[in-house]
Amino acid sequence: MQEALQYVFSGITNGAIYAAIAVGFSLLYNSTELINFAHGEFVMLGALILVTLWNIFKLPLPLAFFITVFTVSGMGLLFERLAIRTVSKPHPIVLVIITVGASIFFRGIGMLLWGKDSYSVPSFSDHAPITIFGASLLPQSLWILVIVGISVCALHFFFKKTLTGKAMQACAINKRAARLSGIHSEKMVLLAFFLSTGMGAVAGIIIAPITMCSYNMGTMLGLKGFCAAMLGGLGSLWGSLIGGFLLGIVEALGVGFFSSSLKDAIAFLLLLLILYMRPGGIMRVKEVKRF
Amino acid sequence: MSSKLLRKTASYGIFWIAVAAAGMSIDNSYYLQVLTFIGIHSILALGLNMLMGYAGQISLGHAAFYGLGAYTTAIMTVHYDLSPWLALPCAICLVILVAFIVGLPTLKLSGYYLGMGTLGFGMIVHIIFREWTSVTGGASGYVGIPPLELGAFSFSSSRNYFYLVWCTVLISIVLCQRLIDSRIGRALRSIHDSEHASKAVGVNTRNLKLQVFMLSAALAGVAGFLYAHFVSFISPGTFDFIVSIRIVTMVVIGGMASIWGALLGASLLTLLPEWLHAFSDFEMIVYGLILMLVMIILPQGLTRGILDIYERSHKKYFK
Numbered sequence: 001m002q003e004a005l006q007y008v009f010s011g012i013t014n015g016a017i018y019a020a021i022a023v024g025f026s027l028l029y030n031s032t033e034l035i036n037f038a039h040g041e042f043v044m045l046g047a048l049i050l051v052t053l054w055n056i057f058k059l060p061l062p063l064a065f066f067i068t069v070f071t072v073s074g075m076g077l078l079f080e081r082l083a084i085r086t087v088s089k090p091h092p093i094v095l096v097i098i099t100v101g102a103s104i105f106f107r108g109i110g111m112l113l114w115g116k117d118s119y120s121v122p123s124f125s126d127h128a129p130i131t132i133f134g135a136s137l138l139p140q141s142l143w144i145l146v147i148v149g150i151s152v153c154a155l156h157f158f159f160k161k162t163l164t165g166k167a168m169q170a171c172a173i174n175k176r177a178a179r180l181s182g183i184h185s186e187k188m189v190l191l192a193f194f195l196s197t198g199m200g201a202v203a204g205i206i207i208a209p210i211t212m213c214s215y216n217m218g219t220m221l222g223l224k225g226f227c228a229a230m231l232g233g234l235g236s237l238w239g240s241l242i243g244g245f246l247l248g249i250v251e252a253l254g255v256g257f258f259s260s261s262l263k264d265a266i267a268f269l270l271l272l273l274i275l276y277m278r279p280g281g282i283m284r285v286k287e288v289k290r291f
Numbered sequence: 292m293s294s295k296l297l298r299k300t301a302s303y304g305i306f307w308i309a310v311a312a313a314g315m316s317i318d319n320s321y322y323l324q325v326l327t328f329i330g331i332h333s334i335l336a337l338g339l340n341m342l343m344g345y346a347g348q349i350s351l352g353h354a355a356f357y358g359l360g361a362y363t364t365a366i367m368t369v370h371y372d373l374s375p376w377l378a379l380p381c382a383i384c385l386v387i388l389v390a391f392i393v394g395l396p397t398l399k400l401s402g403y404y405l406g407m408g409t410l411g412f413g414m415i416v417h418i419i420f421r422e423w424t425s426v427t428g429g430a431s432g433y434v435g436i437p438p439l440e441l442g443a444f445s446f447s448s449s450r451n452y453f454y455l456v457w458c459t460v461l462i463s464i465v466l467c468q469r470l471i472d473s474r475i476g477r478a479l480r481s482i483h484d485s486e487h488a489s490k491a492v493g494v495n496t497r498n499l500k501l502q503v504f505m506l507s508a509a510l511a512g513v514a515g516f517l518y519a520h521f522v523s524f525i526s527p528g529t530f531d532f533i534v535s536i537r538i539v540t541m542v543v544i545g546g547m548a549s550i551w552g553a554l555l556g557a558s559l560l561t562l563l564p565e566w567l568h569a570f571s572d573f574e575m576i577v578y579g580l581i582l583m584l585v586m587i588i589l590p591q592g593l594t595r596g597i598l599d600i601y602e603r604s605h606k607k608y609f610k
Contacts, residue, residue, distance in 0.1 A: 035403055083583050083587060086587050087586070087587050087590050090590065091590060092402070092403075093349065093539075093543055093547075094543065094586050094590045096406075097539070097540055097543050097544070097582065097586050098582075098583050098586045098587065100536055100540065101578075101579045101580070101581075101582030101583035101586065102579060102583060104575055104578055104579035104582065105575070105576055105578075105579025105580055105583065106579070107575055107579075108573070108574070108576035108577075108578070108579055109576060111572070111575060112572055112573070112576065219532075223410075223414075223532070226407065227407070227411075230403075230407050234403065259422075261418075262418065262422065264414060265415050265418040265419075265422075268410075268412075268414045268415050269411075269415060271407065271408075271411045272397075272408060272411045272412065275397075275400060275404060275407065275408045275411070276396045276397075279399075279400055279404055
């Protein structure tokens with residue numbers, strides 16, 4: 001019982017991170033129908049830039065946090081303008097290959113700037129772990145949950161209550177109709193890239209204290225986030241959240257009760273199961289377009 | 292029609308002469324080795340091209356079939372001491388069987404969902420290679436896979452193996468070309484354009500997609516067999532997610548729905564890392580940049596893109 005609770009705690013922590021990454025995938029998919037295979041590398045950049053700003057330049061944490069998020073988002077914007085928009089006749093698979101190229105490119109940059117070493121940062125606060133029914137909950141897990149919770153609520157508020165957010169949703173539903181009612185759809189795509197890579201950076205920042213950060217940490221995280229987004233239903237904000245937590249908890253229980261070497265296999269088995277039984281994801285979304 | 296046939300025969304002839312000339316004139320074993328790898332990758336790209344380029348179904352897990360072919364022959368020849376020529380049909384049968392079982396539910400999906408389904412399958416197979424230590428040798432893999440022999444004739448020299456691989460490539464090309472030009476090929480292309488429409492005119496899309504998936508897996512299995520007996524050492528790292536993506540990239544960069552495009556893409560992506568060694572630390576950056584630039588400038592792939600440029604300049608200057 002106590003063991004199971006401990007696994008659930010670690011599952012929720014990982015799940016929150018998967019959820020943050022999945023939200024990034026979903027945001028982008030919603031407005032551009034593009035899967036960004038370089039998304040994991042933005043997570044990596046978020047973590048490594050935080051390491052540099054906080055640990056080496058000794059900036060205060062909140063300042064480092066915001067500088068990191070805006071730097072990575074800025075890179076996302078550049079990426080959209082330089083690589084995605086310049087393609088003349090975009091076929092989805094061509095865009096996928098471009099993002100794969102970008103992911104190799106960013107990993108190369110990461111290796112060049114930070115080398116092949118792993119870095120670690122201390123927890124955001126040095127409180128003692130909290131004990132609940134004999135299972136201990138790290139304060140960093142609470143930080144992760146709070147930060148993910150705030151970001152998702154902020155995004156929800158943005159989409160439901162602000163004019164820009166509604167305009168973005170209109171673009172996601174029907175680009176042409178949105179354009180006819182005077183919405184600048186290209187600006188909305190740019191904004192989607194900004195928000196998506198920003199979420200990636202947030203995920204990277206919160207994962208930094210609980211893992212070893214290195215230039216090649218992004219690929220697997222990106223795939224897991226993609227997995228979570230598919231589980232919940234690609235394009236749905238709350239679906240991504242559910243998918244992320246489900247993935248995290250199932251993975252943690254699998255690791256705890258079976259074997260840690262099967263960790264990644266469990267995530268993908270769960271994905272195949274969902275794809276076969278409920279292809280639209282848990283929060284079933286509109287029928288997806290084929291290539 | 293006959294001129295088309297003539298052109299096709301001529302292109303096979305030129306291809307065959309080029310292979311023979313390369314085999315006879317190149318003495319450097321490193322170059323022969325690189326050319327052999329190009330051949331193996333070409334078989335992989337040809338198989339995936341049938342699935343992606345013609346039938347319009349994506350697979351991000353093709354390295355799994357490549358690996359299954361390699362591991363089957365490795366286990367049978369090293370562990371059970373059987374002849375490789377017995378292992379080859381077993382490997383192909385196993386790969387086809389796995390493709391059938393996986394394809395049955397997966398090919399109902401489409402777009403990113405199909406991509407993710409095949410990716411998940413590839414990941415799981417890779418983890419099985421890595422973790423099922425008693426059968427697959429775990430992370431350290433298999434060593435000492437015997438070279439191929441046919442009676443007294445040995446394929447252990449790199450020149451003989453080069454011929455063997457490129458003969459297989461030629462057979463695969465002829466096989467794919469014949470298939471594309473047949474009724475099945477037209478049905479496949481109709482699925483690519485619209486699955487509903489091809490269903491409406493009576494194409495059994497479910498069976499056809501499954502069959503082309505199995506064919507493409509079988510070719511990947513053959514490539515795995517050739518790889519295992521060439522390198523004589525296999526480990527799970529050769530068959531991971533990155534490799535699946537690289538095969539897809541070969542097909543897309545070369546130009547989808549083009550047999551020579553698959554060959555071009557495979558050659559380019561095999562040679563590129565060899566050339567980029569000179570950049571050492573910048574290798575990944577340059578590789579990523581080239582990949583992005585090619586796709587931005589020639590989104591139709593190299594063969595189609597170059598043809599377009601040729602036709603445009605032809606119109607401009609010869610009109």
